Amino acid sequence: MLSRRAIVAGLGAAAAATYAGGLAAPSIARAAAPFTQPKLPYASDALAPTISAQTVDLHYGKHHAAYFKALNDLVPNTSYADMSLEEIVKASVKSEADRKIFNNAGQAWNHIFYWDQFKSGGATEPAGELKAAIDKDFGGLDALKTAMVKTGGDVFGSGWAWLVHDGSKLSLVGTPGGDSPFARGGKPLLGIDVWEHAYYLDYQNRRPDHVKAVLDKIVNWTVVAERMQA
The missing domain is CATH 1.10.287.990 (Fe,Mn superoxide dismutase (SOD) domain)
Incomplete structure (x- = not known):
């Protein structure tokens, strides 16, 4: 530190x-x-239309x-x-x-x-150890995305959906407010903001559509892999 x-x-x-x-x-x-x-590591319009x-x-x-x-x-x-x-x-x-x-x-x-985690220039899908871990623990990227959409949807009120690595396996966690796995000693690899200010102008009340679009379109999986390796 x-x-x-x-x-x-x-x-x-x-x-x-x-x-x-x-x-x-x-x-x-x-x-x-x-x-x-x-x-920001990019222009404010770099993530559009997602x-x-x-x-x-x-x-x-x-x-x-x-x-x-x-x-x-x-x-x-x-x-x-x-x-x-x-x-x-x-x-x-x-x-x-x-x-x-x-x-x-x-x-x-x-x-x-x-x-x-959205900066441009990285992988548009996981590879290497990250892909192997996703395949092992979720049965593939599509299954991970489906499960993470559900995790985000299950957060009551404002909060976050996180992909977490505990040193041996990947899992998903939903947290309320400003809480996070990091705050409690965990190792998040990917976090999707499900506070309304993160999506309401673009998706209204369709939070699952927001989470899915973020996962499908703008996540830089190179960043996620680097976080797992760190």
Whole structure:
């Protein structure tokens, strides 16, 4: 785990860094105090028509940005003031008194993870060890997609659907709000945002259609494979 000072000094090398818990760092700059929202690794219209530029502008420019602003307001003069974003997520997840801090730190982290998995130039379907693991644990990519659509649909209210690797097998997990497997020591490989702000402008109440379209059209499976190898 890098200290806050080391992270701030090393933002230019963030793509080669490693997240706590063994996750590959995203190619966008890693968030660390003073918490600054990383830039998108593509233009806001790059995910269209699966996710429209209007949705990206709202989702990234308003919702994601708001988590960083709130976190900057909440952490000064607390025990979290000298922690990195990742440390705050893990340290606050079980504290009911610090629920606001966790919610905003969790969502800040979740969205860095989310935006990075869509960057262009990678594989449009899994290969190698990742494909073998998907075949073994789900019976193939189509079966994984079907199961992940169901996981996303089963999340009550706002939350996330995650593909997780525990070191020996893959599984799917749905989490509410800003929670994640990462917050609890797990290793997510892929996360689909099923908060309404992630899809409602494009899909209205058709959440399963959103999850399926994301999996079919814009996931960069090279990123997912790198996360499994990390």
